[in-house]
Amino acid sequence: IKVVELMYWKHPEKGAGRYIRKDDLGRYHIRSPWFDIEEGARSPQEVAQEILAEDVESGDTVFTILNIEKHMQVNVCEPKAKFNIILKRDIPESKVAQFIQRRSIDAVDIRKAKDGKLNWWGPLILGRPDQTKQYIFGIDTSKGQGASESVISIKCKETGRKTGRWSGANSPPYEFARIVIAVALWVGGANPRRLPFLKWEENGPGWDLGRCIVKIFHYPYYYTPEKPGMIGTGMPKKQRKYGWHNSRQTKMELLDLYNRKLAHGGYINHDKKALEQCKLYIHYPGGGLGPAEMVFESASARLLHGDIVMADALTLEDDRIPKVRHKGTVAPVGSFAYRKQQKIKKKTKSKSWRKQFSFA
Structure with missing residues (x-):
């Protein structure tokens, strides 16, 4: 027609x-x-x-279209490299925790490929991301049967830039968990943790993913929800649960934060595919929000859907990640700088009112 x-x-x-x-x-x-x-x-x-x-x-779109188009015009670019990455097949699940504990990339099989699932926009130093930075993974898990993609969105905390994205539609949660660990070991990060912070949506297939990451692989650095603190203290406490729980309210708050970041700055997204998906996020007639293609699907079907928008949004709340403290260069023993430091320490110590009592 x-x-x-x-x-x-x-x-x-x-x-x-x-x-x-x-x-x-x-x-x-x-x-x-x-x-x-x-x-x-x-x-x-x-x-x-x-x-x-x-x-x-x-x-009735969730995001302001004009803000997305302005962001795309300034920041969108092609990835610097594409990779296929996975844990080596001969490594059993019982041994994965040992590689995580040693921060060893010997378990990782990574190769450049024109159609690789891992897109990388950030700098690479000796074949790896900058190890003086801290990284955050936002993870949205699908059922892995080809209907929608499981996604890992990678953000650098210090620069606020999206540095990478892994996406694939045919990896079930237990296989996707091995991919998450492989990408985490390769990405690494600054001392003292030398691992990225993981934050995944725990609804639907995300529950199985979280169980593999925490209970089987014993990954040490991940998001846990907080509950209100005791009366008078105001300090929230971490719960034993893991993963970010998706409800109508929490999802709306998270995507509102994403919309503000696109409007006022604080997050730089180079990923054209991700921003195009943002344009198609709408408010559903019966309440809730999500991709326009899921408007006629049931609530349970929406939980099985994975997309890049939610993975990106999960990286935005990074206040739980402590700042890296750089000690600076250490002067060699016996050098002029070393002797100067010792003299300053001795002089500072002598001015203190605290004195050691001599029993002699």
């Missing part, structure tokens, strides 16, 4: 006196005096729906 578009500027009255204007993003639009009046009298959503016939902008 051939679709014929009858736009307003083709109308003899509404399109009279039409002209072209360039917007803030460098795009050209056909306008007319009639359109200028209608644009001032209607909401942006109504203009998109009733006049411009724009599918995405006319829907």
